[in-house]
Amino acid sequence: MARPVQYNIYGQTDVKLVKEGPEGHTGEGFFATSLSKVVGLARKNSIWPLPFATSCCGIEFMATMGAHYDLARFGSERVGFSPRQCDLLMVMGTIAKKMAPVVKQVYLQMAEPRWVLAMGACASSGGIFDTYSVLQGIDQIIPVDVYVPGCPPRPEAVLDGIMRIQDLVGKESLRRRNSPQYKALMESYGIE
Ligand code: SF4
Numbered sequence: 001m002a003r004p005v006q007y008n009i010y011g012q013t014d015v016k017l018v019k020e021g022p023e024g025h026t027g028e029g030f031f032a033t034s035l036s037k038v039v040g041l042a043r044k045n046s047i048w049p050l051p052f053a054t055s056c057c058g059i060e061f062m063a064t065m066g067a068h069y070d071l072a073r074f075g076s077e078r079v080g081f082s083p084r085q086c087d088l089l090m091v092m093g094t095i096a097k098k099m100a101p102v103v104k105q106v107y108l109q110m111a112e113p114r115w116v117l118a119m120g121a122c123a124s125s126g127g128i129f130d131t132y133s134v135l136q137g138i139d140q141i142i143p144v145d146v147y148v149p150g151c152p153p154r155p156e157a158v159l160d161g162i163m164r165i166q167d168l169v170g171k172e173s174l175r176r177r178n179s180p181q182y183k184a185l186m187e188s189y190g191i192e
Contacts, residue, residue, distance in 0.1 A: 036174045043087070043113070044170035045075040047162070050086035052106060054093030057120035057152045061092055064155040074162055083109035088165060089142075092119040094127065095135045107142045108191065112177050115169060117161050118144045121151040143185055 022041045024033030049071075051061055065071050065079065080086040083106050095103060107116070118138050121127035124147045126136035138144060145168055148161035176182055186192065 039174060040170040040172060044166040047074070047076045047088045047115075047165065047169065048078050048080050048086045049076055049088045049090050049162075050080055050083055050106070050110070052089060052091045052093075052103060054095060054099065055122070057092035057122065060152040060155060061090065061119065061158060064158045069155040069159060071159070071162065074159070074166065076162060083107075084111060086110060087114050089114065089116045090119055091116065091123040091138050094122040094129055095138055096133055097135050098133075100135050100138075100141050103138060104141045113169075113172070115145045115165055116142055117146045117148065117165055119148045119158060119161065120153055121149065124149065127151055142189060 022033045022037035024031055053061060071077055089107055089110060091103060118124045123138050126134050146161050146164045148157050150157050
């Protein structure tokens, strides 16, 4: 079944706009808004994910990247494997305690601002693996912004998680990363 197609063409009334501009004030020949909103708009529509996939949830992510679900619609088709170029760490799969320092190192190698999505029950809470060797949720080692439930989550759920991340990214104040609250959050994870 063909999916409906939307075009991002301004000025036409019979097509739905995919992206809308930021809030602001407009008048004859000018548009004014705040820097924070413009930066948020740019960031939220150009998120570069770093998939840290260790098991079955990673396969579901591959489906999300495929032509049918097409993560590229959200500006996130540029999946990177260098932490220095990515701003969204997507942890998917069972994380053994031996693997935990590696996840944390990858997180530390990402530049600010960075966000984290825990995909699936294992990354969020250890899932069915309530054992001595499995980390019971990656939020024990790094802060998590969005949890996607499921074992595994369907691609629609992953897309929903990405959209929740987009909401956070778009609304985040440019000052948040320098705030005392954010520094305290980092310190609680032993990150300076
Ligand atoms: S949540 Fe389920 S599907 Fe995902 S990695 Fe764990 S066991 Fe596999």
